[in-house]
Amino acid sequence: MSSVARAGKKSGKGAGVTTFSSAFAVFTHMEIGQPLDVAGELELRGLVAEGDHGCVLKVLHKPSNTLRALKMMHPELVATDVAQRLFEEELEKLAGVAGEFAVKVFDMGPVAVLGQALPWWAVAMEWVEGRSLRDLVSGSRFSQQLSFERYVDRSGQDEDVSGSGLAPEEALRFLEQAANGVAELHRAGLCHLDVRLDHLLLGKGNAVRLVGFGLGPELRRSAQELLGVRWQTSPYAAPELLRGDWAVLGPRADVYQLALLAYELFRGTICSPWVGYEELCESADFLPAAMDELLQDCLGDPEHRPDDADAFLVRLRVVAAQFDENQRKGRTRPDRKAKEIWQRAQGMAQRDMPQWSYVAGMCQRLLEEKPHLLPFGKIPVKQVDELLAQAQSHLQTRRRDMLDELLVRQAWDQAAAFLERLGGEVATDEVDELKLGLELAQAALHKGDPEARALAHQRIMELLKEPRLSPAVRNRAASALEMLMAEGRSEPDAPGATLPPPVTAAIPVAPPLEPVVVVPPVSVSQTPAAHEPALPIPVMTDMGVLAPVERFQVESAHETTSWRVVVGPAVRFGRGSFEEFGNHLDLRPTRREAAESSITLALAQRLSRAGHMEFRVAPEGLEAFCMGTHGAAMDGKVLKRGERTELGEEGRCLLAQGAAEFVYKLWRGRDGTPQAVEFTFTAGVGAGRHAVWVLSSLPLQVLAAGTSAKAISVPTPQGWMVEARSEGLSLEGQDLPRGTRLPWPADAVVDLPEGTRIVHG
Secondary structure (H helix, E strand, C coil): CCHHHHCCCCCCCCCCCCCHHHHHHHHHCCCCCCECECCCCEEEEEEEEECCCEEEEEEEECCCCEEEEEEEECHHHHCCHHHHHHHHHHHHHHHHCCCCCECCEEEEEEECECCCCCCEEEEEEECCCCCEHHHHHHHHHHCCCCHHHHCCCHHHCCCCCCCCCCCHHHHHHHHHHHHHHHHHHHHCCCCCCCCCHHHEEECHHHCEEECCCCCCHHHHHHHHHHHCCCCCCCCCCCHHHHHCCHHHCCHHHHHHHHHHHHHHHHHCCCCCCCCCCCCHHHCCCCCCHHHHHHHHHHHCCHHHCCCCHHHHHHHHHHHHHHHHHHHHHCCCCCCCCHHHHHHHHHHHHCCCCCCHHHHHHHHHHHHHHCCCCCCCCCCCHHHHHHHHHHHHHHHHHHHHHHHHHHHHCCCHHHHHHHHHHHCCCCCHHHHHHHHHHHHHHHHHHCCCCHHHHHHHHHHHHHHHCCCCCCHHHHHHHHHHHHHHHHHHHCCCCCCCCCCCCCCHHHCCCCCCCCCCEECCECCHHHCCCCCCCCCECCEECCCCCCCCEEEEEEECCCCEEEEEEEECCEEEEECCCHHHHCCEEECCCCHHHHHHCHHHHHHHHHHCCCCCEEEEEECCEEEEEECCCCCEEECCEEECCCCEEECCCEEEEEECCCCEEEEEEEEECCCCCEEEEEEEEEEECCCCCEEEEECCCEEHHHHCCCCCCCEEEEEECCEEEEEECCCCEEECCEEECCCCEEECCCCCEEECCCCCEEEEC
16 A cells, blocks of 8 residues: 555544645755655655645655656645545545546545654646646637737746637547546546636647546535635636535536536637627637537536536537538538528527527627628517617626625625626626625625724725716715715614615615716826826716717718727727627627638637726826736736726727737817827727727817818717817708807718718717
8 A cells, every 4th residue: 555545544633734835835845856755655756736725746656666646635624534534535436437538546545744743635646747728728829920929928928818719620629538537537426526728638649638636515615615715706617606505516517617618628718607608600610500509508507408528428529520521511610691590599598598698699799790791681680689688688687696696695705706707797887886785785784893884984985986987886885885974973773774685686776966077187197298287087977868889980082981989987998899898899800800811810719808908087097907817018018907007198009919909099178188089900800990988079180180170079968069160060061160069960970171071870
């Protein structure tokens, strides 16, 4: 028997446990080549990985003269008799794992480490020499030489940066091998519960080997409670786990993660159950629609998923056969007309438990790509709009219900992590509203605790400082703040000193206020003269009938240019629509653009949902805020996710390692305050597009650079107005004398002196 089992069965209940960081220091202080265990059977070759549950050592097993991976469990996880028994039961099942796709387990139990009073519980597995699929997928982002490289050192990339996905045949092959590894566990009565790219290693001949297993549901729950591991709120965890029902954990949770793995292999980024997403067959060559049908079932409710990985494999092999047939016949993409996509969306919406994420994605595609590629024919646009709105409403309800359930269970940390995740996926206004609900729920539970009340007061004040807040959320936050202050002035049990119950649906709505203008100061460095005092930035927040995102078309004798115009305290660039994120300029290419250039498609996949950049009004002035894990370069300064930088008078930005590149220019009014910011996309996804972020007014010289006319267009809650500041302008054939301001309705034309026409909408 090896030294792994010879150290003894129990380490003692409640014995002194080394802390996580100091425990790893034990192995970092050991010299390479020295004996690891008391028996001298294991020779240390290095500490190769540190994780949430323990660390992995590379060791030489002297009796067999083979390298092995020794996973040393975190001491707190196995500090009790109950935990040790659960660990042993879990690992005993590993003896039944075939070990062809999942790594082989040689031994398990406590290891008597030299110089340590207590043994370490460990799992001895075969050593696999090679990189992970995470490294492979992330590395694909460097497959093309992009201009972003002059700003970023490749050696300093974050490990969580997603790539652009793999070639379809490669992704399909790796997915099948990964599913085989999970199936080996399922046949032995085990579940992996953490299937992701990091736990799939490429061995000899690029064969995939599955690692990272050996922890059952109870031990994972202990890791969450004892170590603060955010497992339930991980983007790889099945949504039902957020509800705290550990009894549902089983093979179907692994099947859900296999679907996420498939999406990430093909697209380079995982999909989220809380928002709409596109079908893989629309972006991956030769991939049949059967792949998406399989993923739809796997990502849905547990009872509709395949029973286990073997059932998943049966359907995946059908997909693989259709993939081969498509390659032989040269069917690159499914040739589906708008009517067929519309029928699929309708059929899915009529199911007992619809997959609203897919419904939203298909409706969005129909609306974006008409009329030149998917002509509607007899399909009314209104019906597509209505189904899209229905799908988005259901997704929003799911997000709210999920938060309500967490609040009712008082799972505060999970709720906060859930909202943090939603912050990069859904509209900012919705996330702000949900954050407010979380703060009020906690305050309601601890209303007699002055410290808890003060903490809630502080966090709501921080929320109110955000200039992007919508009037509705701002009013509700202000009302809640007044209630907290009133409660602080009254006795703890005084009548009326109450807060809403801990569910977001019950948060009181304050009566609407007058239109709000946000006026955070501009830093002195942004003013035309450094010695002048900072000027306020007037920003319209009460939109009224005004659409937050509109189009203006400029027609001249030489060309026609389309401009997207955004009004409000913030604008976000990335891949997604306004309906998904709010004040968002969509950079995804049309099917025609993607079909004409494989590079465009690859860049769009890289941009995905991880390449967002937000420009916004901050207390210090205008700033750029990086929201994507891909990072960005702003005026030569590299930004990681969560970092920000001040906006200059003009400059340059690259998103997602050069997936999109644009220049910007700040326009100021007569008094020096910022009026608008002009954006021109010069390379990558969205190249040739133009946009304007309007803070207070839009100079028409932005849209028509060569015009001699001076005029501005002003957004108001009643709609757009056009104001002439020179002669020679007309609106719908009616002259606009200097100083005249008239409403500029949709589809109306403003004629400029040089023969240029600007069409609103």
